[in-house]
Each structure stands twice: as structure tokens, then as C-alpha cells.
Amino acid sequence: MISYLVAIAIIGLIYVLLGLALNLQWGQTGLINFGHVASFAIGAYTSGLLSLAGWPIPLCMAAAMVLAGAAAWPLGRLTVTLKEDYLAIIAIGFSEVVRSVLENEMWLTRGPSGVPGIPSLFSSLPAAERGVAIMVALLIAVALVFLLLERLTRAPFGRALRAIRDNEMAAAALAKNIVSFKTRSLVLGAAIAGLAGAFYAHYLTFISPEQFTPEVTFNVWIAVIIGGSGSNLGTILGTFLLILFLEGTRFLNDLGLSLDGSQLGALRFMLIGAALVLCMLFRPAGLLPPSSRRG
Amino acid sequence: MLRVENIHKSFGGLKVLQGISLEAQPGTITGIIGPNGAGKSTLFSAISGFLKPDAGSVMLDGERLDGLRPDLVAARGLVRTFQVPREFGDLTVLDNLRVAGSQMTDESILAALVFWRRTAQHESEVTRRAEEMLQRLNLAAVADNQARALSGGQKKLLELGRTLMVNPRVLLIDEPFAGVAPALRDQLVAHLKALRTAGICVLIIEHDIEAIMEISDRICVLVEGAILLEGTPAEVQRDPRVLSAYLGSAPA
Numbered sequence: 001m002i003s004y005l006v007a008i009a010i011i012g013l014i015y016v017l018l019g020l021a022l023n024l025q026w027g028q029t030g031l032i033n034f035g036h037v038a039s040f041a042i043g044a045y046t047s048g049l050l051s052l053a054g055w056p057i058p059l060c061m062a063a064a065m066v067l068a069g070a071a072a073w074p075l076g077r078l079t080v081t082l083k084e085d086y087l088a089i090i091a092i093g094f095s096e097v098v099r100s101v102l103e104n105e106m107w108l109t110r111g112p113s114g115v116p117g118i119p120s121l122f123s124s125l126p127a128a129e130r131g132v133a134i135m136v137a138l139l140i141a142v143a144l145v146f147l148l149l150e151r152l153t154r155a156p157f158g159r160a161l162r163a164i165r166d167n168e169m170a171a172a173a174l175a176k177n178i179v180s181f182k183t184r185s186l187v188l189g190a191a192i193a194g195l196a197g198a199f200y201a202h203y204l205t206f207i208s209p210e211q212f213t214p215e216v217t218f219n220v221w222i223a224v225i226i227g228g229s230g231s232n233l234g235t236i237l238g239t240f241l242l243i244l245f246l247e248g249t250r251f252l253n254d255l256g257l258s259l260d261g262s263q264l265g266a267l268r269f270m271l272i273g274a275a276l277v278l279c280m281l282f283r284p285a286g287l288l289p290p291s292s293r294r295g
Numbered sequence: 296m297l298r299v300e301n302i303h304k305s306f307g308g309l310k311v312l313q314g315i316s317l318e319a320q321p322g323t324i325t326g327i328i329g330p331n332g333a334g335k336s337t338l339f340s341a342i343s344g345f346l347k348p349d350a351g352s353v354m355l356d357g358e359r360l361d362g363l364r365p366d367l368v369a370a371r372g373l374v375r376t377f378q379v380p381r382e383f384g385d386l387t388v389l390d391n392l393r394v395a396g397s398q399m400t401d402e403s404i405l406a407a408l409v410f411w412r413r414t415a416q417h418e419s420e421v422t423r424r425a426e427e428m429l430q431r432l433n434l435a436a437v438a439d440n441q442a443r444a445l446s447g448g449q450k451k452l453l454e455l456g457r458t459l460m461v462n463p464r465v466l467l468i469d470e471p472f473a474g475v476a477p478a479l480r481d482q483l484v485a486h487l488k489a490l491r492t493a494g495i496c497v498l499i500i501e502h503d504i505e506a507i508m509e510i511s512d513r514i515c516v517l518v519e520g521a522i523l524l525e526g527t528p529a530e531v532q533r534d535p536r537v538l539s540a541y542l543g544s545a546p547a
Binding site (some may be wrong): 174 | 343345364365366367369370374375376377381382383384385386387390391393394395397399401402403404406407408411414418441454457458460461
């Protein structure tokens with residue numbers, strides 16, 4: 001039971017990292033990044049493959065952040081010519097391109113069968129303690145990322161991002177370089193998502209393209225929206241609720257239902273959908289929105 | 296000095312600006328009037344970099360501005376407002392001004408994480424200027440309210456204050472009096488006149504003929520994408536073509 005809870009906590013904390021990254025891009029900057037999973041995948045594959053090539057894991061994780069961030073840079077530059085909403089389409093395209101590269105570039109990614117045998121973090125520890133150690137490392141990473149983002153949010157940098165989110169043309173008229181701010185927000189968010197991917201790879205020790213479907217992107221979106229776009233604390237709460245729902249609904253049969261696997265799966269998503277609709281009806285700004293959106 | 300020369304702009308087959316030229320000196324107010332669809336706002340967009348003119352040039356004190364991105368035009372001291380106020384709705388009134396007053400160098404990630412001491416110094420200076428501006432515009436009472444909660448007239452004032460935080464040399468103001476209550480109107484007139492005293496070169500688009508005649512040094516009448524007439528308010532008001540072209544097609 002403990003190891004199950006630790007496993008959920010680890011996946012939950014990885015989703016928190018993804019959520020905090022998206023909250024920077026969407027909640028602060030207003031970027032509709034529907035390709036978030038791409039940065040996650042690039043981070044996971046970069047760190048996984050480099051560690052298999054013999055690099056020390058901390059270095060692999062740093063490389064994962066750098067590469068995931070760098071891959072988002074062209075996406076930011078594209079916003080020069082794109083009106084806000086079209087970024088959403090381009091970003092979905094980007095994440096699907098990344099996924100098909102993972103599926104088809106056998107020489108690099110080993111294709112659809114995935115990459116097994118990735119070195120685990122803290123591999124010298126016995127299995128049970130290893131999980132706890134990874135969880136603690138993730139807690140520290142989440143705390144650092146949270147503090148970093150809170151600092152940036154309160155700084156003139158975050159204020160400029162929110163100004164661009166609220167009215168791009170007005171910000172440009174006040175001498176703000178829109179593309180530069182958007183690119184920085186995308187790249188920093190992608191680097192954080194890359195870190196999440198690296199943790200994911202070195203926790204599961206196996207990654208494959210089918211783990212990086214758009215469903216991941218939209219789960220993170222649900223977490224940020226339920227929690228309260230623009231608020232880092234809200235994002236953490238939203239992720240917690242999302243994981244509670246995703247995991248909790250696994251045990252529906254214990255309530256006396258007798259459903260087979262696929263029925264249960266369908267019911268879970270109906271419940272999650274209903275929860276999202278109810279949340280948007282009664283708390284349209286999310287459960288814990290930034291103070292500027294309360295009331 | 297702002298010198299706009301022979302600006303052309305078409306959208307498809309529609310020629311919106313057909314060779315507009317004008318000059319404006321620091322410390323003067325130029326009123327731009329004309330019927331709806333004459334191309335006034337398009338002219339502002341072409342001057343401020345939001346639209347790329349098909350032909351023609353925009354020079355500010357000898358430096359060429361056409362073809363530059365809008366933020367670079369603004370960074371060189373030519374700042375515009377919009378016909379419909381574009382406040383940063385989620386930001387407080389004070390923050391609307393502080394965003395405008397902050398330099399991009401203080402808005403970097405490194406400025407927040409590494410050079411935070413210097414950033415904080417600059418920030419307190421920006422805050423002081425923003426608070427002064429709020430006093431001047433009579434918005435101090437709503438400093439901590441969100442900008443979206445302001446009235447239409449207050450948003451116009453805020454937008455004016457925001458542009459002033461950039462320290463502009465040229466200010467393009469699009470319909471400052473639209474939707475402004477009479478009580479605020481006199482206040483706005485005083486603010487606009489003060490810009491002239493401050494040595495700013497001001498261009499104003501306005502449908503409120505009485506107000507624009509009162510504050511302008513020169514008036515440009517724009518009709519169908521071309522300048523019909525330019526002169527002092529008195530000259531323009533006497534001209535019979537203005538009455539037929541302007542008042543004839545747009546009830547005042």
C-alpha cells in the first residue's frame with residue numbers, strides 16, 4: 001500500500017511540474033500550448049538515452065531541460081506571425097511531430113517498442129527506499145520550481161507577461177517586445193516540462209512513444225484550469241485533485257459496481273468530464289485563482 | 296519633428312490611405328478629423344508600425360520609423376493609444392502604469408533572479424512615477440482596483456497615463472473624448488493641453504469638433520484616404536468644403 005501511494009505521489013509530483021510549467025505559459029502569458037507533452041517527451045527521451053550512453057544522471061537531466069527548452073524556441077519565434085489562437089494548432093502539430101519522430105527514428109529512439117533499461121535514480125538503494133528517495137528528490141525539485149516561478153511572477157518579468165496576456169497590442173504599443181517575452185515563457189516552461197520528463201524516465205526506467213499522447217497535455221490543462229489559471233498554488237491543488245480523480249476512480253468497483261475494464265475506463269472519463277463541467281459552472285476561475293481573479 | 300510622407304495603404308482593392316503627408320512639431324497639437332472610414336485610425340496604425348504602409352515614410356527627428364515593429368517604434372518615442380481602450384484588465388491600475396514605465400532590461404528573468412537589487416531600485420522609481428501619474432489623473436483612489444473595473448472615461452485617462460509613462464516624444468491619441476462624461480471631459484482637455492506645454496508632439500483623432508478645435512494648433516481634414524485641407528482651427532472651420540465633406544456625411 002505504501003509503495004502504491006509513493007508511486008502515485010511520484011506521478012502526481014511529475015504532473016505538478018508539468019502543471020507549473022503550463023501555468024507559466026498559459027496562466028501568466030496566455031499562450032495556448034496544446035503541445036505541452038512534446039517538451040515532456042523530449043526531456044524523457046533526452047535524459048533516458050543519454051544515461052544509457054553512460055552519462056551521469058544529473059547531467060542527463062540538465063541536458064533534458066536544455067534540449068526541451070531549445071526545442072520550444074522555434075515555437076516561440078513562430079508567434080511573430082501567428083495570431084494568438086493559431087499557436088494552439090501549431091503546438092498540437094509540434095507534439096505530434098515529436099511523437100512520430102519517436103515512433104519512426106529507430107536509430108535514435110528505438111521506435112514504437114520504446115526504450116527499456118533506463119538507469120533509475122538512486123539505483124544503489126533497495127526498491128522500496130528508492131521510490132521514497134525519488135519522491136523526496138521530486139518534492140525538492142517542485143519546491144525549487146515553485147519558488148522560482150513565484151519569484152518571477154512577482155517580478156517585473158511576470159507583470160509584463162500578464163500585460164501581454166491581457167492585451168497584446170497595447171503591450172506592443174508600450175514598447176514591449178511581445179515575441180521575446182512569449183519565447184522566454186515558452187522556453188522556460190518547456191525546460192521545466194523537460195525536467196518532469198527526465199524524472200519520469202529515471203523513475204519508470206522504460207519509456208515509449210505511446211506514453212506521450214495528447215492526453216497528457218489535456219490532463220495537465222484540466223489540472224491548471226480546475227486549480228485556477230495564473231496561480232501556482234492553484235495549479236498544485238488542481239493537479240492533486242486530478243490525480244485523486246484519475247486514481248480514485250480506479251476503485252469504483254469497490255463501491256459495489258461490477259464493471260469490466262473498458263466500462264470502468266469509460267466511466268472514469270465521464271466522471272472526470274462531469275467534474276470539469278461542474279467546476280467551470282460554479283468556479284469558472286478555478287478553485288484557487290490568483291487574487292486578481294477572485295470575487 | 297514628425298514627418299510623414301506620402302503614405303499609401305490598401306487592403307485588397309480598397310485604397311484606404313492615398314498619399315498622406317503631414318508634419319508636426321514638438322509642443323504642438325494636431326487634430327485629425329474626417330468622416331467615418333476616412334482612414335484616420337489606419338493612418339495612426341501605419342505611423343506607429345502596427346500596419347506596414349505600402350509606400351511612404353515616417354521620420355522622427357531624422358530617424359526612419361516605417362518598417363519597424365510597433366514595440367521598436369514605441370521604444371523610439373512614438374506611442375499611440377487605441378480607439379477602444381485596451382487596458383490590461385487583470386492588472387491593477389497602478390500595475391498598468393508600472394508595466395508601461397518599466398524598461399525591458401528590468402523585465403528579464405535575470406533581472407528577477409540575479410540583479411534583483413538593481414531591479415528593485417528601478418522598480419521603486421517606476422512606482423513613484425506611477426503614483427505621481429495617478430495623482431495627476433485623479434485615479435489615485437482606484438490605484439489597487441483592477442483596470443477592467445474602471446469606467447470608460449477612467450480607462451481613457453489610464454491609457455493616456457500609460458503612454459506618458461513611456462516618456463514619448465510623439466503621442467498619437469485615438470478619440471480621447473469618445474464615451475467620456477462631461478465632468479471628465481474638461482479634465483481631459485486640461486491634460487491634453489499640458490502635453491503641449493511638456494513639449495510633446497501630439498496628434499489627436501477626434502469626432503468631438505468643439506473639443507478638437509479648442510485644443511488643436513493645426514487641423515488636418517482627412518477624407519477618403521487623402522488630406523482634404525490643413526490649417527488652423529479657424530481656417531478649417533471657415534472652409535465650405537469641410538462642412539460638406541465632413542458634416543455632410545457624418546452627423547456631428
